[in-house]
Amino acid sequence: MVSCSEREALYKVIYSRRDVRGQYVDTPVQDEVLSRVLQAAHHAPSVGFMQPWDFIVVRDPAVREKVKDGFEIAHREAAEMFSEEKREQYCSFKLEGIMEAPLGICVTCDRQRSGDVVIGRTANPEMDLYSTVCAVQNLWLAARAENLGVGWVSIVHHEHIREALGIPDDIVPVAWLCVGYVSFFHETPELEQAGWLPRMELDRLVHREQWGQRAL
Numbered sequence: 001m002v003s004c005s006e007r008e009a010l011y012k013v014i015y016s017r018r019d020v021r022g023q024y025v026d027t028p029v030q031d032e033v034l035s036r037v038l039q040a041a042h043h044a045p046s047v048g049f050m051q052p053w054d055f056i057v058v059r060d061p062a063v064r065e066k067v068k069d070g071f072e073i074a075h076r077e078a079a080e081m082f083s084e085e086k087r088e089q090y091c092s093f094k095l096e097g098i099m100e101a102p103l104g105i106c107v108t109c110d111r112q113r114s115g116d117v118v119i120g121r122t123a124n125p126e127m128d129l130y131s132t133v134c135a136v137q138n139l140w141l142a143a144r145a146e147n148l149g150v151g152w153v154s155i156v157h158h159e160h161i162r163e164a165l166g167i168p169d170d171i172v173p174v175a176w177l178c179v180g181y182v183s184f185f186h187e188t189p190e191l192e193q194a195g196w197l198p199r200m201e202l203d204r205l206v207h208r209e210q211w212g213q214r215a216l
């Protein structure tokens with residue numbers, strides 16, 4: 001059974017987890033800590049227990065620089081997609097910490113890891129990708145419990161990451177994560193603080209019995 005204090009600790013980790021872009025510090029991440037975080041990721045649920053993930057741990061600044069180049073390209077493309085009024089604010093955001101964080105972790109999905117037919121993936125083939133995202137979330141929460149910041153950078157074409165890390169064609173890059181100790185964690189999402197979007201009321205997102213039905 002989970003005790004009250006253990007439950008509180010879990011919620012504390014969930015609510016204080018943040019996407020970290022800027023405030024990384026130089027303190028090295030010990031192998032033992034990294035190993036606990038990766039073990040937590042590896043204990044995520046996965047469709048048919050196929051465990052489709054791999055974790056590429058990148059410390060080399062030269063490799064991270066290549067990923068950063070990919071970010072710059074995709075970031076410029078992204079800016080063009082926003083309306084003029086939103087573009088200026090978009091461009092003012094810091095949306096990655098690829099070089100500031102001492103570690104990059106690329107989480108990938110091997111869609112063939114346990115063959116063609118997988119329990120739970122038969123009707124919905126994307127379930128292996130979702131499983132990999134479950135591993136990312138476990139990693140993110142375990143890192144927060146270790147006081148490590150994590151920032152997910154998705155403003156990079158996966159092909160760019162594939163090339164930078166030598167990922168084979170049949171393996172799907174799912175996430176580039178910046179990982180490192182931080183000087184502080186923001187209390188609330190930075191995009192919320194900047195007025196980009198507010199946190200929605202949960203009541204608006206809970207439906208009773210049928211889509212769109214709010215009241216009991």
Ligand SMILES: Cc1cc2c(cc1C)N(C[C@H](O)[C@H](O)[C@H](O)COP(=O)(O)O)c1[nH]c(=O)[nH]c(=O)c1N2
Pocket residue numbers: 017018019020021094095096152153154155188189190191192
């Ligand atoms: C799949 C996915 C992809 C991205 C993100 C998240 C997720 C789940 N987020 C982080 C995102 O902006 C952040 O989670 C929300 O703003 C909420 O803030 P907190 O995570 O609660 O701090 C993110 N942030 C960023 O600065 N650059 C990015 O490329 C991305 N990409």
